[in-house]
Amino acid sequence: MRLVIRDNSNEVNIWMANYIKERINQFAPTADRPFVLGLPTGSSPVGTYRELVKLHQRGQLSFANVITFNMDEYVGLLRDHPQSYHTFMWNNLFKHVDIPSQNVNILDGNAADLDQECIDYEKKIKAAGGIELFLGGIGPDGHIAFNEPGSSLESRTRVKTLAYETILANARFFDGDIHKVPKLALTVGVATVMEAREVAIIITGAHKAIALAKCIEEGVNHMWTVSAIQTHPKAVCVCDEDATLELHVKTVRYFKSIEKVHHALIGEENLGLQGGVKNIKLKRGNDALDDEEGPGAGLAA
Template identity: 75%
Template sequence: MRLIIREDYEEVAHYIANYIKERINQFQPSSERPFVLGLPTGSSPIGVYKKLVELYKSGELSFQNVVTFNMDEYVGLPRDHPESYHSFMWKSLFMHVDIVPENVHILDGNAPDLDEECKKFEADIARVGGIELFLGGIGPDGHIAFNEPGSSLTSRTRVKTLAYETIIANARFFDGDISKVPKLALTVGVATVMDAREVVVIITGAHKAIALAKCIEDGVNHMWTVSAIQMHPKGLIVCDEDATLELHVKTVKYFKSIEHVHHSLIGAENLSLQGGVKQLRSPVSNDRPQTPFE
C-alpha cells in the first residue's frame, strides 16, 4: 500500500486526476480493449472530476474507450432527481467529456428486482474483464461506498439498509427533511472494490483523520471497511496534511521518506507509474526530476 501526502485538497485532486490520465493513456485503450474505471460520488471526487474535465478539454485525455462502473445509487429516488447519483455523475463528469453513454454503468435504484439488478451489475463487471482502477472516497467512519461499519469484507454488490446516522447526515441534501431521505441504497461490496486491479482512495480533511489512522496504523477491520485496502497488492491512498493529524509522526515521516527516495535518489524516470522500480539511476547522475504530478 502506498500513501501520498499533499498539502491540501486542491493538490490531492490535481495528483489523482493526473494519475488517472496517465494510467488511461499508458493503457492505450481501444473499443476492443477498454479501460474499465470504477467511480465514486459524494464530495471527495468533485475536484478530481473537475480536473479530469479540464484534461479532456485540453486534449490530454479521452474517455472514448473508457467503461465506467459507479459505486452506488439510492433506492426509490427518481433517476433525474438532483440528488440521485445518476444526476450527480452526469452533471459532474459525463456530460462534459466524450464518454459513450452505453459505456456508463450506474446501478438502477428503481429496478423491479433489486437483487437481480445487483447480480447483473457484478456480471457486467466480469463481462468486460474486471475493473482496472477503482477510485473511492470514504466517510468519517471509514466506510467505502455504502459499506458502513460492520459490513462484510467479502461483500458483493447488494441492497444495503442505511444506518440512522447516515440518513440524518444526508438530510441536508433533502431540505433537512428526514422523511425524504432514501433509507436503502444499492452498493458495490468491499470485495467488488478490492477485486479491481488497482484501488485509489481519496482521504482529505481533519474530520477523516481518525479513519485514515485506523486504515493505515491498525489492522484490517470490518468496522472500518476502507482498511481492506491493506490487503490489496496495488492500493494507493492520496491524502492532505489535515487528514494526517491522527497518524503517528513516524508514520508520516516514513511515507514521505519513501516518496523522497523514489524521486530524489532513484529518479522518477526509473519508476513505473504504480511505484515499481524499473532500474536504478546511474550513480554519476546529478539530475533531480520533479515529483510526478506536481
C-alpha cells in the same frame, strides 16, 4: 500500500486526476480493449472530476474507450432526481467528457427486482473484463461506497440499509428533512472493490483523520471497511496534511521519506507509474540522498 501526502485538497485532486490520466493513457484503450474504471460519488471525488474535465478539455485525456461502473445509487429516487447519483455523475463528469453513454454503468435503484439488479451488475463487471482501477472516497467512519461499519469484507453488490447517522448526514441534501432521505441504497461490496486490479482512495480533511489512521496504522477491521485495502497488492491512498492529524509522526515521516527516495535517489524517470522500478539508474551528485544502500533500497511500502 502507498500513502501519498499533499499539502491540501486541491493538490490531492490534481495528483489523482493526473494519475488516472496517466493510467488510462499508458493502457492505450481501444474499442476492443477498453479501460474499465470504477467511480465514486459524494464530496470526495468532486475536485478530482473537475480536474479530469480540465485534462479532457486540454486534449490530454479521452474517455472514448473507457467503461465506467459507479459504486452505488439510492433506492427509489428517479434517475433525474437532483440528488440521484445518476444526476451527480452526469453533472460532475460525464456530460463534460467524450464518454459514450452506453459505456456508463450505474445501478438502477428503481429496478423491479433489486436483488437481480445487483447480481446482474456483478456479471456486467466480469463481462467487461473486470475493473482496472477503482477510485474511491471514504466517510469519517471509514466506510467505502455504502459499506458502512459492520459490512462484511467479503460482501458483493447488494441492497443495503443505511445507518441512521448516514441518513442524518445526507439530510442536508434533502432540505434538511430526514424523511426525504432514502433509507436504502444499492452498493458494490467491499470484495467487489478489492477485486479491481488497482484501488485508489481519496482522503481529505481533518474529519477523515481518524478513518485514515485506522486504515493505515491498525489492522483490517470490518468496522472500518476501507482498512480492507491493506490486503490489496496495488493500493494507493492520497491524502492532504489535515487528514494526517491522527497518524503517528513516524508514520508520516516514513511515507514522505519514500517519496524523497523516489525523487532524489531513484528519479521519477526510473519509476513505473505505480511506484515500481522500471530502469535502475540511480541519481548521483549533490541532489542525491546522503545514504545510498544500492538498487531497490527503500522501495517496499
